Amino acid sequence: MQTKNKYKPVVHFTPPANWMNDPNGMVYVNGRYHLFYQYYPAAPNWGPMHWGHAVSEDLLHWEHLPVALYPDELGCIFSGSCVLDRANVSGLGSIENPPLIAVYTNHRISDHLEQQSIAYSLDYEHFEKYYGNPVIPNKGKPDFRDPKVFFNPVKNCCSLVLAAGSRVEFYSSENLKDWKKTGDFEAGIHGLGGICECPDCFPLMTEEGEKWILIISMILPPEQAGKDKDCFHRMSHITQYYVGTFDGNTFHDTECSALPLLPDYGTDNYAAVTFQNLEEKVMLGWADNWDYAAQTPTDADGFRGQMTLARQMKLVKTAQGYRLAFSFPGLDSLKASAFPLFPGDNRLHTQTFGLKTTVNGPGKITFRNSTGESVEIEVTEEEIIVDRRHGGQTGFQKDYDSDCYGINRAPRLCQNTSIMEIVFDRCILEVLADDGMTPFTVSVFPVHPYEKICVTGEISADFYQIQ
Ligand code: FRU
Missing domain, CATH: 2.60.120.560 (Exo-inulinase; domain 1)
Incomplete structure (x- = not known):
């Protein structure tokens, strides 16, 4: 028997209708998982991006909330992350009511200028844009986007990693408003080279102590992409990771794996990043690929795009070196x-x-x-x-x-x-x-x-x- 919505997944997140791509700003606050996402609410195709918003208590059932961020005079709202500012270092809330800070890219459609901005929320649903935006301005570097904030244990402050062409750049800040560049990392030295997108950087404990993971989604150069049947070059977009250390300023690849490391070997897991403010590391990606995302069949609801299930990860030592290993949290229930x-x-x-x-x-x-x-x-x-x-x-x-x-x-x-x-x-x-x-x-x-x-x-x- 065919249902009206035969493709709308039951436990995979989909937008209420229309277009969705990357997961953004994922954070756990007061018993709820928040998922923001790249959203074009007006059509089942990519358009000027907004941040859609949903919450869940189990990562499997999601409640849709109103759109969190709308395009503004600096541009539309590209990918980014959220951090709960518990100590109110930003001064945008209070200790009693810590602000949730969204750090995102403003993408100007007229000339593609990309700069980083922030917005804050005290009820974790409605956001106010910061008057001093952009907080990381850009004079014209192409492909400068997707900031992911993380705690910097060396400097005891917040750092972020963002995509900057063929490399990722690291910045740190004492107050989440003034950011200084601290270092960068070139993707193509070991691993796949190309244009970086949606990086993430975080520690994981192993039997041999703490290691850091750097995840980067990649747009491969057109002369490589989609030509080869090997698992690395068969699509134009792919996500890879590195295993190494973080010295407070930048990431160092210590595995130097001869072959790129992939968090997923399927065609449909892109822009995957992890939740903030959660003890365990849980990742979620856009279960689609730019190579055909705008052409896939839409359902009666007209939704286009779904997320992967949330995946909890650990780092495992194998004969071939360290590898991420994943499981589905909560599915047993x-x-x-x-x-x-x-x-x-x-x-x-x-x-x-x-x-x-x-x-x-x-x-x-x-x-x-x-x-x-x-x-x-x-x-x-x-x-x-x-x-x-x-x-x-x-x-x-x-x-x-x-x-x-x-x-x-x-x-x-x-x-x-x-x-x-x-x-x-x-x-x-x-x-x-x-x-x-x-x-x-x-x-x-x-x-x-x-x-x-x-x-x-x-x-x-x-x-x-x-x-
Ligand atoms: C990755 C990406 C990001 C960008 C967003 C735009 O899929 O291209 O780099 O912020 O999508 O929707």
Whole structure:
């Protein structure tokens, strides 16, 4: 049976209607997770950006709030972050009522000038723009955007990292209003080079002490992008990370990994950043890709774009070096009617479900319907492969079902038994393979609901509905 909104996910965040891209300003305050996002409320296409706003108590059910930031005389509102100013160093609130400060990019449409501005809120819903904007002016550097604020433990103040062309720049401030540049980091020395976007920088504890992670979303140079089937160059936009140290001024890559490190091997996880003011590190990304985001099918509601599920992360030491490993926080509370699947075909009655699988060796999981649409998740000795080429509608964009865009692959990190978590939610498939170290986020638009799950090989799977 087809519903009116057959693609609107149930537990993945989508805007009330119309266009959405990056998650912005994610912060945990007074028991609620706040999610702001790049939003064009007037049409299902990118337009002058606003910050949409939603809140949640469990990261799975979201309540929409009014638009938080509207374009102004300095430009539209591009990506950025929020920080709860507990000590009221900004003087924009009080200790009793700490201000929530949004630090964002003003993008002027006429000449693309990008400068950093702030706004503050005392009720964490309505924002006042700061009269002294921009707080980080720009005389004309191209691609100067997406500030992410974080606590600087060396200087005991706030720092931010922003994208500045092929590098990211670090700034620090005592009062969140006056910012001084402290250092920068060139993305392409190790890892992928190109134009940086939406950086994030934060510490994670390991058995060997604290390490810092630098995440950067990248626009690859056109001569590289979309040409090669390798997991790094098959799309024009991809997110990478580095493992290293932060000395109070800048980030240093200490892993110097020969191959770029990816927080996701699927086509659809971009601009992913973490929540502020939360003990554990939880990341969320835009589950889409600029290569086709403006062409994907819209539903009866006309929404375009969804977020990944929130992913909690840890840093794990492997034979190949440090790797981020992810899990879905809170999902257990929604699991209903769990049962083991039989080897071979199993009937499927819902388009929002999860699978907890144990991988003992090569095998395959396929979702399919009687019209021949199918998605395959294959585990071999060497690779994990998620193939959505025949998953459903593909004609909206010329490359969507090509080998390059349609086959997602990643090298194996586990040789022995490993856990693979899978969530499917109407138009979005997430796979956390090899104990969470090899994630995939992949969009897929079945014309007809999938009716069967087929499990073959050395994989056992528990199925659960998500409610
Ligand atoms: C990344 C990005 C950001 C920018 C925003 C504009 O997807 O290009 O760099 O701030 O989207 O919507």
